[in-house]
Structures are given as structure tokens and as C-alpha cells.
Amino acid sequence: MRPLTADVLNPAIRNVEYAVRGELAIKAENYRVQLKKPNHGLPFDKVISSNIGNPQQKGLDQPPLTFPRQVAALTEYPELLESASQLFPKDVIARAKELLEEIGSIGAYSHSKGVPLIRKSVADFIAARDGYPSDPEHIFLTGGASAGVALCISMLISDAKSGILIPIPQYPLYTATLAQFSGVPLPYYLDESSGWSTSPPAVEAAIKKAIADGITPKALVVINPGNPTGALLAAETQAELVKLCEKYSVVLLADEVYQVNLHRGDEHPFTSFKKVVRDLASPVPLVSFHSTSKGVTGECGRRGGYFECTNISDEVLAMIYKMVSVGLCPPVSGQIGVDCMVRPPKEGSPSYALWKKETDAIHAALASRTKVMAERLNKLPGVSCVDSPGALYLYPRIELSKKAVLAAEAAGKAPDTFYALALLDETGICVVSGTGFGQKDGEQHYRLTCLCAGVEEYIGALEKFHIGFMKKYE
């Protein structure tokens, strides 16, 4: 028989790239295995996975919040409600009972859109956040935000001339999904010189260019706060983007998974696109995504998330429902995580003090690490770094010498990938090079997370490497 080779597979798959778990991450995994051997021969003793926003991973160990984990344990094994009720605060027990009353067993498939009670919790959270009503029937719980994004993009790409506007740099889920479904990525460039701001005229220019090229722009992706940039959109910019969507009949896909990750709270508050659309009484179809993986929850492995549809017709909602029903339902433990995220303990309830202490500590650690890292990076020769007000990342720019660029070329690598590989080889620190997110031609960046405890040691190793690298190729 003919063997199964890659060339008989869907050719679109070949074009899919996802750098966050690409070459660098695979090499880091291999190092991790090698480190388990007694004489590993590596110049470092641990791999630091700064490539992915995964707060609770080994070596980072951001502690999980206690409240959702206690609720989860009780819903997993309800016998604990009887035998160990003294171990759990009253509000935890009440929440678990309420959820179990609705769900029955967490081992049962739920409604394909998610447990109705939990969708109601999400709607209440959104209404309180925005000051506008939210309908649980317009909410779909998902296995992380990524599943929802992929579904929406797969539905919007109607032919090879369908395009989707994406920021550059962007989180590579978008380019990967567009490649998989053979849609056309329509890049609009963020402006590094003004803190990675989004320029509505640049977005409009990208729309016009697409139309001139015979591409139909179907949707505009906005990531706010930004990934990998950490930038937060100004409210006026948001309004202008909504108006652009209206003008060109474009669906707005708002990736708002970092909405809780704001390091300068009052100074830079988060405004949802839902609120902006309602403030403007705009008819723009909006899908906004949220997740349990980020924020202070950081429960990535749980695969919890949701999207809310605004200004989406019943006909289209029914089609989305049909599509999610083929996948049966999102993970119920992820759904319970969503419930705890949008309904945390209230002030005055037994779990509140601990919850507040835990979330404050996470916020403070992220804010302080982001600040320290940006400061230290900015002091390095050939490095400039926007001090990110949100999300979990920094996206420093590096100016590599001609010699370094030529060495990268000789190695068959993009210059920033070459740099990032050398960083990994020398320090065990795994980052993702700018090539994976997109950047202007001739620029070099990398993304690193601000999740790592022990900033001193970590940034110290990075500095030492950088200075050595610059010297080697000066």
C-alpha cells in the first residue's frame, strides 16, 4: 500500500504555525527530559517556560485560588459534603450544592452551550461589569477561549476570498486558525512607538486594501489587553473601531481574556467592547471571548471559557448552537471554573478574606515583575521594551547586529529565533521570537511572560546572556 505521507493530507494544515508551542518549546521540552539525567551536561539546571502564559506550571507555581478548587473538589466527590463538611467554608459548600443541584453529576454531558445556571452567572457578571443587560441564551461556554475563537473563524470563512483583520503582532492562534480554514489574514500594524497603540486609520487602510485586492473582510480581531503587547486600548479608539466595523459590515471579535490583568488599575481601567457597542447603540455584531486560563484564576488546564454574542441574529445563534452540539459540551469542570471566576466570594462571606488576599498577591506580583523586567530590559544595550500596562507579557524589541543577522541566515533561522534559541541553549529560558507573532520587516522581538518568580535570578541570566550575545556578534 501507499504509506500515509504529509503530502496526501489537507494542504492547509502545512501552513498552520503556532510558535508558542513550536520549535523553541519543543527544544525546551527535550532539555527538560535531558535534565532528568544525572550528568546532563547542560549549562543550566532548569528550563524556565517563559514562552506561554501558563501561571500554574511547574517551576512557576502560581498558587491556584482556594475557592474554585474547593468548589471543584466537592463537585467531583460530593460525598465530601457529608464527611468533611468541617473542612470547607459555608459559602463553598453552598456553591457546590447549588451547582450539583443544577448539574446533577459533573460526569454528565451538560447542555452544549453550557450549564444554564452558569450561563446565567456569566450574564450577571457581564451586566454588572458593563451596566447593560446580557442574555444567557447569547452566551456559549467553551473549552478555553481558543475553542470559541476557532469556531467563530471557521464559521466566518466562507471561501478563499474571506479575510480577517488581525493585529500585528498577534497571538498566533489567529494566524494558525486562518491557515487551517484557508482564510486570508489581513494584518494591521500596532504602533510600538506609542505603547503598541491601535490606529483606526491603519485598520481602515487594511480594510480598503483588502477590498481593493478582492478580499472580503469578514471580521476584525482586537486583543484587549493585547497579546503579546500588553497594551490597553483607549476608549476613544474602541469607539472608532466599532464605527469602522459598522461602516464596512465587519464582525468584531474581541479577545478580552486578559481583562482582569491590568497592572495600573484605576489609571488604566478595562472597558469591554460590549459596553462600547451598547454606549454607541451600534448594530455591529460582536463576539467577545473570556477565559479561566488568565487573569488571577490562571486555571489553564481546566479549559474553561465563554463567548458572548451581541447583535447576532437568532438564525446565526442557532447555527453556532448546532456546531457546538457536534462537540457535545465543554468540559464541566471548566464550566464550574467559569462560574467561580464570574461569581467569586462576596465581601462578608466566609471565603472572601482569603480570596482577596490571594488575588491581591497575584496582581501585585504580576505588576511588580512586569515593572522590574521592563526597567531592566530597557537598560540593556540594543533593547527597548514597552512597559506593558496589562496581560502577562512583555514584547521587547532587540536590535541585532549585521553579524548576528548573517549568522542567523547561515543557520537558516530568522534573526530573533536565532537569538531565542541561543538564549534557551545558554540559560534554559524559553521565550517565543517575534517571528511567531509578526512584526515589521527587519525588526526583531521576542515575547516573554511575567509569570516567573525569582525575577532577580531570571532577569540576571537573561542580561548576562544578552550582553554576551551582543559581544559575540558585535
Added chain:
Amino acid sequence: MRPLTADVLNPAIRNVEYAVRGELAIKAENYRVQLKKPNHGLPFDKVISSNIGNPQQKGLDQPPLTFPRQVAALTEYPELLESASQLFPKDVIARAKELLEEIGSIGAYSHSKGVPLIRKSVADFIAARDGYPSDPEHIFLTGGASAGVALCISMLISDAKSGILIPIPQYPLYTATLAQFSGVPLPYYLDESSGWSTSPPAVEAAIKKAIADGITPKALVVINPGNPTGALLAAETQAELVKLCEKYSVVLLADEVYQVNLHRGDEHPFTSFKKVVRDLASPVPLVSFHSTSKGVTGECGRRGGYFECTNISDEVLAMIYKMVSVGLCPPVSGQIGVDCMVRPPKEGSPSYALWKKETDAIHAALASRTKVMAERLNKLPGVSCVDSPGALYLYPRIELSKKAVLAAEAAGKAPDTFYALALLDETGICVVSGTGFGQKDGEQHYRLTCLCAGVEEYIGALEKFHIGFMKKYE
């Protein structure tokens, strides 16, 4: 602006149909809501969801196995290891510690293929089952089997002339996924008169017809034990199917999620396609799927599963890995469910006796209900039902009168859907009509699950309805 209407979406989505959660299920959901009102006016007091193999759903309440739930609770909230260690058997504690040692926090993303230790557990399970080695690197953990099936089909469909052989009747995940990715379903018909057996000549005829029609058959889907039929393949048939795949260079997709659901144990043992492929020393590329949702585990909401790749090249494995990495990782609690499924308590360990008692009870209940239901259905006028040796379903055939067929036509429904809607309206029992699974032209069937406790009451209502329906349309 132009509103977002269905006609601007991906036209492939329009063709997706998934009857298990389609019209009948939606109507049943609405009845469930209506029943909560004091004067609901319905002729029944509960909805019985016989449409979906969801053992732990409310009203069915198959109890979850204790061992995996205890392990899950401890991994959710490891503090219980200290404070409540007396509540858990030693082997549960040991398993939870072993998993936590490997995983760290279940709130962290795992490896995109799944936790290495758990893939090792799966490989050991497969090796013990088949007597052939299994490589953890060839195993991908998934969010239920469906996610893996959809991924494989999406990769195999390389253009609109790519076809996939599917049994008729089939589980509609296959037709739905083919519709979504614009592949051509190539039906081969199972033979009801010989217990829904699979005929290799019929499969070969379907392959030849496809080739004659200019379609490239890329894969053969076999569901064993069958869904909706419950039939178990004979070992000789399996060997012949493998040889056909070899002859025509077709990938074998073996849906083996019901491998534990065998009601006549020794008489009808399960043989995996992995074993058959290895017995024959065949080079046929095989992907076999398993799940925590069925069997005696029945943990549907957990979204756990895996697929094993056999005779798949490293190049293609790398492409699969790339694709799963875009989705980050399967739910970690589902992965832990997989570990407990493939590594249940061993004889002699503290949890064994309870685990044995629980699994025996579930097996016995399923076997007895299947038998009773098939017997009772076969006594009804105009009904014939293959007594299924496996899976969770019966797929009775109904002979509807000309008058009933005309009434269905007048209502704009397929005859069996018309019947199933009437059954739901009168009794609250929700089944799925044969139209959703496929059948020969002019035939009528429906699928119902054998999960419902209280067979007497349930089947009694069904009988009463059937006799009334037949009378009404005689």
C-alpha cells in the same frame, strides 16, 4: 451596516446535521423547562433523554465510579491529602500523589499531547489488552473521542474529492464532520438481517464506486461495537477490512469507544483493530479512538479520551502534534479520568472491592435492560429489534403504515421523525429517529439508549404509545 446573516457564513456549516442534539432534543429541552411550571399541561411529568449516551445525566443517575472521583477530588484540592487523608483509601492517595508529582497543578496546561505519565498508562493498557507494544509518543489524549475524530477527518480531507467510508447507520459525528470539512461521505450499509453485520464486499463495492465517481477514499470508519447498532464485528471481518484498507491505501479510523460495553462477555469478546493490524503484520495506518464517556466510566462531562496512531509516520505525527498544540491541551481533569480508566484499582488494593462491585453492577444493569428492552420491543406489532451485544443502544426498526407516512409527509417530517416527535409529545421519551443515523430508503428506525433505570415504567409507556400510534394510523 449589513446584518450578519447565515448566508454570509461558511456554506459548509449549513450542511452540518447532528440529530443526537437536533430537533427532537431541542423540543425535549423545551419540555423540560415547561415541566418546571406548576400547571405545565403536559401528559407526562418528566423528560427521559434516551437520545444520548449520557449515563450520569439527571433522571438516569448511573452512579460515577468512586475511585476516579476520589482521585479527581484530591488532584483538585491537594490540601485534602493532609487534612482528610483518613477519608480516602491508600491507593487513591498514592495515585493522586503520583499524578500531582508529574503534573504539578491541574490548573496548568499540560503537554499538548497529554501528560506523559498518563500517555504511558494508556500505552501500558493497550499493550496488556492486545499483547503488542504501544508507544506513548503515538498516543494523543483528547477532550473526548469526538475531538480526535474531528481532527483526523479535518486533516484527511485534502479537497472536495476526498471521501471517507462510513457505515450506515452511523453515529452522526461522522457525517457532521464530513459536512463541516466538505469531504464526501461514502456510505457502506450494515446488514440488519444478520445482526447489523459489516460486509467487506459491501465496503469494497463502496470503495470501487467512489473511485469510479472520481472520489479518493481516504479513510474507512468502523465503529466497533457499533453505534447505533450495538453490533460487534467478527474477528474475520476485522481482518478482511484491514486487508481492504491495505489494498486501497485507506487509513483505518477505528471508533472503539464502546470496547468495554459488551453484554455477552466471553461469548462476544472485543478485539481491537490494533491487535488485528499487528496480527496481520499489516502496514495499514490506523487511528483508534477511546473515551471516558462510555464503558462503565460514563464520565461524559469530563471530556476525556485518547487516540493511538499505528503505522503513522513521524512526519504525520508531527503535523498532528502541531494541530493539537494550537488548542493548547486537552482538559487535565479529563486526562486524569483517562488515567483512572486505563489504570483501575488492582486486585488486592484497597479500592478494588468497591470498584469491582460498582462496575459489575453497571455491566449487569446494561445487559439486563438491553435484553428486556429488545424482547419487549420485538413483541410489538410492526417492530423488529436486533438484540444488541454491545454499546449502550438499541436501534429498532418500525414498519409504519401508508397512512402514517402520508401524515408525516403532510407535517413535513421524515416518517420516523414524525413517529419520534409523537412519542416525545405523548410520553416525554426522547429518542433519535433513524433519519439522523442513516438507513436504506423507505426504512424507519429509531435509536434509544439502554441507560434508563425503571425499564418497566419506561418501556410500558413506549409500548402504550406505539400501540396507540399504530391504531391511529392503521
